[in-house]
Amino acid sequence: MITTSSKLFYGLGAGSLVASIVWFIANDGGSIGSVALLFAAMSLVFLGAIASFTRDGHVLSTDTASHASSGAAQRGVRNSIWPLGTAIAMGFVVVGLISSPGIFKVGIGLLIAMLGEWMIQNWSERGSSDAAYNTKIRDYVVHPLELPVGGALLLAVIVLSFSRIMLSLSHSAGPLVFAVAGAVILAFGTLVGFRRSVSTRVIGAICGVALTALAGVGVATALDGERPELTKAAEEDHFAHRPCGEEEEEADENASQSVSAKSSVQATVILEGGMLYAEVDGFEGAQQSITLQRSNPSTILFINRDAEPHRMVVKYGKVVEDLGGGVERETELEACTSKVEQDGQQAVTLTVPKPSYASEEPFEITVPGVEGTKIDLVVP
Amino acid sequence: MAIIERPSAEIAVAGAAPSGVKPSEALGVFKRPAASTSWKDWLVTVDHKKLGIMYGVAAFFFFIVGGVEALLIRLQLAGPEGKILSADQYNQMFTMHATTMVFLFVMPMVSAFANYFVPLQIGARDVAFPRINAFGFWCWLFGGIFLNTSWFLGGAADGGWFMYAPNSSTLFSPSHGIDFWVLGLQITGIASLTGAINLIVTVLNMRAPGMKLMRMPIFTWMTLVVQFLLLFAMPVITVALFLLSFQRSFDATFFDVAAGADPLLWQHLCWIFGHPEVYILILPSFGIVSEIIPVFSKKPLFGYPIVAMSGAAIGFVGWGVWAHHMFASGLGPVSVAVFSMATMAIAVPTGVKIVNWIMTMWGGKLSFTVPMLFAIGLVVQFTIGGLSGVTHSVAPSDTQQTDTYYIVAHFHYVLFGGAIFGLFAGFYYWWPKIFRKQLSESLGKWNFWLMVIGMNMTFGPMHILGLQGQPRRMQVWTEARAGEGFFNIGFWNRIASLGSFILAVGVLLFIINIIYTHKSKKVAIAPLDPWDARSLEWMTANPPVEHNFDSIPTVNNLDEFFHRKYAEDPNTHEVRQVATAEEVLAELNAHPDEHIHMPSRSYWPILVSLSLPIICYGLIYNRLLMGVGAAFLLLTMFGWAMEPSTAPDDDFDPPAPGEGGGHTKELAPLG
Amino acid sequence: MNKSPRRRIMAAVGLMAGLVFLAGCAKDAPQDTWQPAGPNAEQIDNLQQPVFLVAGIVGIIVFLAVAFVVIRYRDRGQSIPEQTHGKPALEVTLTVIPVLILIGVAIPTAGTIFDLAKTDDTEMVINVTGQQWWWEYDYPSTGANAESYGVVDPIVTSGQLVIPENTKVLLRVTSRDVIHSYWIPKLNGKKDGVPGRVHLLRLEGSKPGIYAGQCTEFCGLSHAYMRMETVVLNRADFDAWVANQLKPYESPAEGTLAAEGESLFIQQCSRCHQVNGLTNADGAPIIAAPEQYMVSGAAPNLTHLMTRNTFAGAAWDLLTPECRDDVWNANTEEFGARYLAGVSAECLNQKDLREWLRNAPEKKPMYADPTKLQATDGKYRGMPALGLTEDQIDALVAYLLERK
Amino acid sequence: MADTALAHGADHGAPHTTTGLSNNKLGMWIFLGSECLLFGGLISTYMLYKGRVSAGPQPDQIYDIPFTSVSSFVLLMSSLTMVLAVSAAHRRDDRNTNLWLTVTALLGATFVGGQVYEFTAFYREGLGFTTSLFGSSFYTLTGFHGVHVTVGIIMLMALVGMVRRNRIPGSKAETVELIGLYWHFVDIVWIVIFTLVYLIPS
Known part of the structure; x- marks a missing residue:
């Protein structure tokens, strides 16, 4: 039904929508203004819908009979937690204003939710003299929002708390705790499933306590921080630069054997019997020189036939950056695989910015630890 | 008999309301929608026939949009160094022409026919999931509109409908066009997937007693095959589109060659979807023609089991031929040979159909009504398209032909001369069933002949253009390389452009025919069975x-x-x-x-699907808007879940004797 | 109504026949796929001609069948026919016939596929790299290239690929940005240049001449302007061409317009365009830095621009139409000499070259508007407008004319 | 979400169908068939790209197999509890139906919590969504699976609510069974992912 006040909202909403479109066209696709106006339109339509929904708050304006029976006059007012919720939300807002914008935003969201609930409850309590009926119509209106949002929040609390706890535990304790958590849930289910005498209330209480405990521990561990290894790993970022010398590193045992799935590489470099040679599509036989195009992302596959693990290193000159004020920084350009076990293979993709004849250092492919063998890289 | 479709007004909200309060008044505006004859009913209907009509009308609108795009392309190419469109506009135009014709015209038009006629042909009262059916339609429509709003928001997609990576990444296509394209197709993809599940269950589960699979009309058969193709093809393109949109929106590296990516991944995903898609477009028209030819030959379909099974065979083998779109993409010779052979193999079941249509007419009593003419037109023109298809199943030959106008000619003979002629045959054939009036036969014949002439004039010369080396997707051609002599590349380009306008006049005549038929007082209501039909x-x-x-x-x-x-x-x-x-x-x-x-009307399908374009606009412009859309989605899905598909038993009026379902006021609880 | 189906069928049959006939009519289309000029294209042609023939015959049989049915069985008031559902024997026969035809097509197809993929008889290897919207060719200085053909240093060129006559050349096709496709219809089918991958394409020309082609994989804005030509020279001419490409750089004489052009080139053009041998005032070689300005990280090498007949992705000729005809229509003996003569001042296509230098993006659609390059961090795709004055253009043209 | 046209006459309590399977169940099976292809596409992408690490860690440098094994086991156990829920629903035992549905949802939530932990840990160790092809395809594949589990949990929670309020249209046992089908499917997909992604060396 289109009520008086909803007309206003709908009208404004439609106006904003038109304005949004006009803005878009006028500003040649400029988005910010029109998105803002679109928001306004949506909010206004939403308000209009609420006004329609609640019939401007006049539940029974047309029903003279129920006015006469004064059902609506005797309000079945119930206890309400919404004023309290609103107060808490306001607290959040104030705290947020002082401390952090995050809390402020949470507060604003909470405030809107609480005021909305409060409003709907007020509306429902003017529905009739029958409290049960009023609850019913309240639920009818808010459940579609309350239940999914509540469910999503519940899920988020469990998932987030649990993952925070896991993050703070040590690497070895993690799986253990995880297993214990699963087992506890299962055991709880089995227990309750077979002992039918346990009352719903008790189960609910246990679940509530468990949930609160989980959330509490989650918050505590989140504040406490993640386990030291992780913070350290994040700081050091030890995968940012792959070592290109003879250093040992772990976990190369199965170095990317799937790379062979990649067909049509620029070249395949093979280390066999202490010699390095290349196979290049289109050229017959072993090559000691590879021609790559400048600025072209090129993939080179390395296959190690040697018993020892080795890595391939490609050196392709250096870049000089002008850092301003006459200061220059030279960076050696090199790319390398990680160490590859016997018969393992791994690819590197590199882009050579400058031609090889412009460089003083030779462009070449080598294997650290295997001397006297190399492949020349020609970049015309 | 009592047809009970509407809940009664007597029921309260699950329990007694206080006296004096009518629930319908207390509950505000969100009531379960009632039956009505107004336009509002079209928004909330779950009736497969109404949804079929809406699919048809909207798809025809997009046909006109796509047709205008095609005409602009032909105008640009009518002369050397065309200036009608800029390079950028031209690229958008051919991308959107293909996208519109495939996803927004032929596929939904097939849905229109399938929705309307599959339940009727198998003797069912509706589809298996009527609300999901409505949801699918609205998803498709909103997806299509969303896709086309890109024209007004900084330009449409410009990467071609095949959208090869890495040309589709933000580096090479910085406008939002491809974002709109990707997200729009995701939304319409939901429609295809839900539609497929719905129709498969309908056909498998809701047949009338005695309607064995081998007694189903061929149109239903082909629809079933097509829905299985969709069922398995849509998730593949969904994955591809997700990868692309993650690449464009969240900087994922799937097609970033500098990080080692292989651009052929996109091509494989695209064509694993894309080739079954070709059969998705053509098989329903085969079905329509297999309905029409027996009716106007007064004979049953020749070799019915073979026609049905060859459709299924095409569906199976169609999965094994995708790489014939990639013969020039650098596959190894072994793969090329295998896919070349598989492609030839698929010509066999296709040829079988043509043979069976001719054999159906053989010895028949043929009457050349407009639907029959279109059907014969399909047989002839599809044969040309099929044979040119065989010439490029020969992979070495294809390396000369692919990405030239020869391919354009080939697939327009298949898709226009085949699929669209089939659809037009369907329009004329089933029009009296849907709209009570028979379209004018004489106007229809003009329509047919102009379309035949226009179609062959437009696409016939393209064979020559392609064999003489004119590539596709060229914004301009130049006189300098058109060759010598009168019949050079320039000549054939002009002929093709001229033909396209004749074709357009043909389509226009169809619209005029509709208007004439329904406005003119002279056209009487059609008889119950105007064609002496069979199903x-x-x-x-x-x-x-x-x-x-x-x-x-x-x-x-x-x-x-x-x-x-x-x-x-x-x-x-x-x-x-x-x-x-x-x-x-x-x-x-x-x-x-x-x-x-009958299932009750519902607001939720249209509301749930409305949230999807909001989320997608949010993804492109503002993540906050995405949140709003997601909240809206959550809310509407909850509403849907809480609403029984059919208002429960005690919601119904007792049968009113002799009245056959009065116009009662309704109410069903929302929550 | 009686006549119409017959007319229609006649029209269809006539059209099909006409197609075949008229396809032969348009002679001299530069990219005609039915006029092979090398063994690879010939092999494809020998395979496809019979296939076209068979397809045509099958088509005509089908049309005749339809025509017969339509005329013979139209409704003349005959009684409703027997409701027959088919004849299994006939159906099987009509299924087996196409199967047999297709097997007949499939066997030679498979043979040709593997023949065309052979690489073990290669005599010369050339790298072909596509980018928006031109092709770069580089001749590696290894193996047979160096030993038999004198390519002792890598040669980098673009626009026109030059190959020796009757030589099995293997192209290693790749791309720097999006997917392109290399296609010289008279020499072989097409092969995509896919970034990150190397695809092999055999090319062999049996007669000296210029063979046109075009990029056939949609590659963005200027796809229509991405062309290429392959020039086949006899062995002696090819050796001369190689020697010329490896010739050291000569600066223009002091005080000439060309010398002015050289300094302008160093200021304006050498950021992206390499001219081998060009040096700074202090004698240090100038290395172009297209990787800083271009998305593809490359721009055509202009060292020997005027030995080529085309520019801007082979979209325009460097020769005036008359001079171009002289080269294109030369007979086999004279062709090499005329091609090797390069572009002289009289023959230079001043109009297109000057338009290009004046405002390249206006002539060929490119992403070169500096205000619209946020998505590429300010890098261009294609040549930007340099804002040169007419005098500067004069100087540049004079300089470029000496790049032979 | 169940949706049926009661199209075959008066007997709308158990609508007659041609195959004997209810429309909803047949529909769910067909939907799961389609889902197979979705995960097939994602798994193929991962298999193609898992070795392509031009930057950041390689798979076997960060995978924590003991942890993932435990979380896989937890998810497997949830299939068991789902079976118990279905069997309780067939016995028309609302209490235990709800109980086992809740336990299934909790186990699922634990799994998702584990996945959030795993993602965070990998991110800290240097594997971002945009770091390498391995990163992009790993997060996309496992993320899609995680979203499927989450959707399943939401369906389970909604189901608990609907069972409590008797809001399920049609047969309660069948609705539980339908969600169960979905849940088992998601579990099976995880077994495939766990094997192909984690166990088989890169």
């Missing part, structure tokens, strides 16, 4: 009532309706009429079923 959809009122059949027919034969009208002497094979269509229908309706419950 169940004609055994209904004109147009069909909401519940389709007053009583569900029991099926004893292929071509059940024909067999109820005619009897064949077992010895002399003489066929004579034993009943008129009216008599058959009257007999069927003599003992109507009691208590037919």
Whole structure:
């Protein structure tokens, strides 16, 4: 039904929508203004819908009979937690204003939710003299929002708390705790499933306590921080630069054997019997020189036939950056695989910015630890 | 008989409301929608026939959009160094022409026919999931509109409908066009997937008694095959589109060659979807033609089981030929050889169909009505398209032809000369069933001939253009390289452009025919069975009532309706009429079923699908808007989940004797 | 109504026949796929001609069948026919026939596929790299290239690929940005240049001449302007061409317009365009830095621009139409000499070259508007407008004319 | 979400169908068939790209197999509890139906919590969504699976609510069974992912 006040909202909403479109066209696709106006339109339509929904708050304006029976006059007012919720939300807002914008935003969201609930409850309590009926119509209106949002929040609390706890535990304790958590849930289910005498209330209480405990521990561990290894790993970022010398590193045992799935590489470099040679599509036989195009992302596959693990290193000159004020920084350009076990293979993709004849250092492919063998890289 | 479709006004909100409060008043505006004849009913309907009509109307609108795009392309190429469109606009134009014609015209037009006629042909009262059906339609429509709003928001997608990586990444296509394209296709993809599940379940599960699989009309058969193709093809393109949108929106590296990516991944995903898609477009038209040719030959379809099974075979083998789109993409010779052979293999079941259509007409009693003309047009033109297809299943030959106008000619013969001619045959054939009036035959013939001439003039010369080396997707051609002589590349380009406008006039005549038929007082209401048809959809009122059949027919034969009208002497094979269509229908309706419950209308399908474009606009412009859309989605899905598909039993009026379902006010609880 | 189906069928048959006939009519289309000029294209042609023939015959049989049915069985008031559902024997026969035809097509197809993929008889290897919207060719200085053909240093060129006559050349096709496709219809089918991958394409020309082609994989804005030509020279001419490409750089004489052009080139053009041998005032070689300005990280090498007949992705000729005809229509003996003569001042296509230098993006659609390059961090795709004055253009043209 | 046209006459309590399977169940099976292809596409992408690490860690440098094994086991156990829920629903035992549905949802939530932990840990160790092809395809594949589990949990929670309020249209046992089908499917997909992604060396 289109009520008086909803007309206003709908009208404004439609106006904003038109304005949004006009803005878009006028500003040649400029988005910010029109998105803002679109928001306004949506909010206004939403308000209009609420006004329609609640019939401007006049539940029974047309029903003279129920006015006469004064059902609506005797309000079945119930206890309400919404004023309290609103107060808490306001607290959040104030705290947020002082401390952090995050809390402020949470507060604003909470405030809107609480005021909305409060409003709907007020509306429902003017529905009739029958409290049960009023609850019913309240639920009818808010459940579609309350239940999914509540469910999503519940899920988020469990998932987030649990993952925070896991993050703070040590690497070895993690799986253990995880297993214990699963087992506890299962055991709880089995227990309750077979002992039918346990009352719903008790189960609910246990679940509530468990949930609160989980959330509490989650918050505590989140504040406490993640386990030291992780913070350290994040700081050091030890995968940012792959070592290109003879250093040992772990976990190369199965170095990317799937790379062979990649067909049509620029070249395949093979280390066999202490010699390095290349196979290049289109050229017959072993090559000691590879021609790559400048600025072209090129993939080179390395296959190690040697018993020892080795890595391939490609050196392709250096870049000089002008850092301003006459200061220059030279960076050696090199790319390398990680160490590859016997018969393992791994690819590197590199882009050579400058031609090889412009460089003083030779462009070449080598294997650290295997001397006297190399492949020349020609970049015309 | 009582057809009960509407809940009564007497029921309260699950329990007694206080006296004096009518629930309908207390609950605000969100009531379950009631039956009505106003435009609002079209928004909330779950009736497969109304949804079919809406699919058809909207798809035809997009046909005109795509057609205008095509005409602009031909205008640009009518002369050397065309100046009508800039390079950028041209690229958008051919991208959107293909996208519109494939995803927004042929596929939904097929959905239109399938929605309307599959339940009728198998003797069902609706599809298996009516609300999901409505949801699918709205998803498709909103997806299509969303896709086309890109024209006004900084330009449409410009990467070609195949959208090869890495040309589709933000580096090479910085406008939002491809974002709109990706997200729009995701939304319409939901429609295809839900539609596929819905129709498969309908066909498998809701057939009338005696309607064995091998008694189903071929159109239903082809629809079933196509829905299985969709079911398995849509998730593949969904994955590809997700990868692309993650790349464009969240900087994922899937197609970033500098990080080691392989651009052929996109091509494989695209064509694993794309090739079955070709059969998705053409098989329903094969189905339509297989309905029409027997009717106007007065003979059953020749080799019915072979036609049905060859459709299924095409569906299977169609999965093994995708790489024939990639013969020049650098596959190894072994793969090329294998896919080349598989492609030749698929020509066999396709050829079988053509043979069977001709054999159906052989020895028949042929009447050349407009639907029949379009059907024969399909047979001839599809043969040309099929044979040119065989020439590029020969992979070495294809390396000369691919990405030239020869391919454009080939697939327009298949898709325009085939699929669209089939759809037009369907329009003329089923128009009287849907809209009660028969389209004018004389205007229809003009329509047909202009389309035949226009189509062959447009796409015929493209064979020559392609063989003489004119590549596709060229914004301009130049006189300098058009060759010498009068019949050079320039000449054939001009002919093709001229033909395209003749074709457009042909399509325009169809629209004029519709207007004439429905505005003119001279055109009478069509008889119940104007074509002397053979299948169940004609055994209904004109147009069909909401519940389709007053009583569900029991099926004893292929071509059940024909067999109820005619009897064949077992010895002399003489066929004579034993009943008129009216008599058959009257007999069927003599003992109507009691208590037919039709699914109730619902707001939720349109509301849920409305949230999807909001989320997508949010993804492109503002993540906050995405949140709003997601909240809206959550809310509406909750509403949907809480709403029973059919208002429960005690919501219904007791049968009103003799009234047949009065116009009662309704109410069903929302929460 | 009686006549119409017959007319229609006649029209269809006539059209099909006409197609075949008229396809032969348009002679001299530069990219005609039915006029092979090398063994690879010939092999494809020998395979496809019979296939076209068979397809045509099958088509005509189908049309005749339809025509017959339509005329013979139209409704003349005959009684309703027998409701027959088919004849299994006939159906099987009509299924087996196409199967047999297709097997006949499939066997030679498979043979040709593997033949065309052979690489073990290669005599010369050339790298072909596509980018928006031109092709770069580099001749590696290894193996047979160096030993038999004198390519002792890598040669980098673009626009026109030059190959020796009757030589099995293997192209290693790749791309720097999006997917392109290399296609010289008279020499072989097409092969995509896919970034990150190397695809092999055989090319062999049996007669000296210029063979046109075009990029056939949609590659963005200027796809229509991405062309290429392959020039086949006899062995002696090819050796001369190689020697010329490896010739050291000569600066223009002091005080000439070309010398002015050289300094302008160093200021304006050498950021992206390499001219081998060009040096700074202090004698240090100038290395172009297209990787800083271009998305593809490359721009055509202009060292020997005027030995080529085309520019801007082979979209325009460097020769005036008359001079171009002289080269294109030269007979086999004279062709090499005329091609090697390069572009002289009289023959230079001043109009297109000057338009290009004046405002390249206006002539060929490119992403070169500096205000619209946020998505590429300010890098261009294609040549930007340099805002040169007419005098500067004069100087540049004079300089470029000496790049032979 | 169940949706049926009662199209075959008066007997709308158990609508007659041609195959004997209910429309909803047949629909769910067909939907899961389609889902197979979705995960097939994602798994193929991962298999193609898992070795392509031009920057950041390689798979076997960060995978924590013991942890993932435990979380896989937890998810497997949830299939067991789902079976118990379905069997309780067939016995028309609302209390235990709800109980086992809740336990299934909790186990699922634990799994998702584990996945959030795993993602965070990998991110800290240097594997971002945009770091390498391995990163992009790993997060996309496992993320899609995680979203499927989450959707399943939401369906389970909604189901608990609907069972409590008797809001399920049609047969309660069948609705539980339908969600169960979905849940088992998601579990099976995880077994495939766990094997192909984690166990088989890169």
